[in-house]
Amino acid sequence: MRGLSFWIIVFSPLPFASVRPVWSHLYAVLVAVGLLAYVFDRWRAGRAMPGVPWPLGIAGILMALVALWGYLQAVPGLFPAWQHPIWAETASVLGDPSLKGYLSLTPERTLTVAIKYLSYIGFGLLVVWHARRQRNVELLLKIFVAAQAGYALYGLSVYFSGLETILWFDKTAYRGVLTSTFVNRNSYATYAGLGVLASLALVLRYLRQTLVAEKSHRTKLREFIETLTSRGWLPPMVMLMCFVAVLLTGSRMGLTAMLVASSLLLAAWTVRLQRGQARTLGSMMLGVLLGFLLFNFVLSGALTTERFSRLFEDGDGRFLVYPLMLDAISERPWTGYGLGSFESAFRLFRDGSVTAFFDRGHNDYLEMIMDVGWPAALMVFLAVALLFLFAWYLSRRRTDYEYALLSVAATTQIAIHSSVDFSMQMPAVVFGYLCIALLGLAHWSHGDRSSVQVAEMDRAPQHAALS
Structure with missing residues (x-):
């Protein structure tokens, strides 16, 4: 039963990246069912609940506090002195002095986003618990890569067929470019980029195992090529498909x-x-791998190259928005305007220099500070930093380090792209990121032991595996 929650990995990109509130509530229910089922299975088996590495535990607590702050922002009449003045003005205009205000400008939206945060925390906890068994780590990563293959193949098929649709709906934006089942091309680029990283990690893991084997170099190379051309063709193929998709x-x-x-x-x-x-042989094979990526860039990178050139010629409207967001932050630096309230708050500060419509800030860092204030935003940033540092620490101490390095790389990609876009506001992207970022971090040993060795120290009965 609890395995149902992991179907989120497969299906969350399907309905427009699950950006609508109905999907967020559905996923919250699935995650809650998954958590309850896991706890029940452990209780029935007479086993204690598995622990969580303290860096991940602290990160989860910080995010839970931010979600709690979001709920407080949506409580009517709470902290009257901190409420936005617009609520007092509304009560005056309506002639209703009993009208209660909120810390948030859009309390309903704030509650929805707070529920999302809780579902993300619960999903991450499920990933960490299940990843204590090595076979579950490999299974979840393969599920994610397979899902990436499906969405990349769909996006490429629609793009090259000339259709301007998402499923059976006509596109309302980003016509002429690949978006797969996403509305926004930048969000899908982030998602497909995670597919590139996950596939690359699988290829590198097998390559390392081949390189350290006690065999001749010719035998190693032959076995590696034979594997890639037989049972091991899927990860490199998915990597190339996702790379082309990002370009398009x-x-x-x-x-x-x-x-x-x-x-x-x-x-x-x-x-x-x-x-x-x-290392020499590994570097040579990496050169071949990078050559394939360069070849695909030559074939499919004209669109992206042309957009880079126009950036310097025409500028970008989002850079006109950032100073206004800083002005908004300076007015409410401690409490913010409410989780998910950017669109309503920005209307109070936009001026004639901004001609385009902005319902998101195109900078997750500034938008987060604007929504929840500096204290809560710093909790979010610290949680992500803890995840990154913990993954880097494990990648330096483990003998099978590809999964920890995958976490480092995925966090790096998300951190860079979030500086100019809002991909982490798409549930499909967040679930995908949490899946691959947490898979390799479930075990922590002070010694230099692999995750497999640590997993063997906490074996569970067969019926407690991922089902």
């Missing part, structure tokens, strides 16, 4: 963030190889 979205920062994260993953992985012939 035309997302400038989506491509940049993905390339930076991929380079970090490749460089950190190569450095960890044994010195000598193994």
Whole structure:
């Protein structure tokens, strides 16, 4: 039963990245059912609940406090001195002095976003608990890569067929570019970029296992090629499909963030190889891999290259919005305007310099500060920093380090792209990111042991596996 919650990985991108509130509430129910089922299974088996590494525990508590603050922002009549003056003005205009105000400008929207945060925390907890078993780690990652393959294939099919649709709906924006089942091309570029990283991590993991084997170099190379051309063809194929998909979205920062994260993953992985012939052979194979990526860029990168050139010629309207967001933050630096209230709050500050419609801030950092204030926003930033640092720490101490490096690379990609876009406001992107970022972090040992060795210390009965 609890395995149903992991179908979120497969289906969350399908209904327009699950951006509508109805999907957020559905996923909250699925996650809650998954948590209850897990607890019940452990109780029935007579086993204690598994622990959570303290860095991840602190990160989860920080995010829970932010969700709690969101609920408080939506409580009527709470902290009257901190409420936005617009509520007093509304009561005066309506002639109703009993009208209660809120900390949030849009309390209903704030409650919806707070529910999202709680579902993200619960989903992350399920990933960490299930990832204590190595076979679940591999299963969840393969599910994610398979889902990426499906959405990339769908997006490429629609793009090359000339259709301007998302499922059976006509596109209302971003016509002529690839968006798969997403409305926004930048959000899909982030999602597909995570697919590139996940597939690359699988390829590198097998490549390392081949390089450290006690066999001749010719045998290693032959076995690696045979695997890629037989049972191991899917990860590199998905990686190439997702890479082409990112190029065809035309997302400038989506491509940049993905390339930076991929380079970090490749460089950190190569450095960890044994010195000598193994590292040399690994570097040669990485050169072949990068050659494939360059070849795909030559074939499909004209759209993105053209958009980069127009950035310097015509500018970008979002850079006119950032100073206004800073002005809004300066007026309510401690309480913010309410989770998810950017659109309503920005109307109070926009001027004639902004001609386009902005319902999101195109900078998740500034928008977060604007929504919840500096104290709560710093909790979010600290939670992400803890995840990144913990993943980097584990990648330096483990013998099977690809999954931890995948977490580092995924967090890097998200952090870069969030500086100019709002992909992390798409539930599909968040669930995908949490899945691959937490899979390799469920075990923590002070010694230099692999995740497999640590997992063997906490074996559970067969019926407690992912089902």
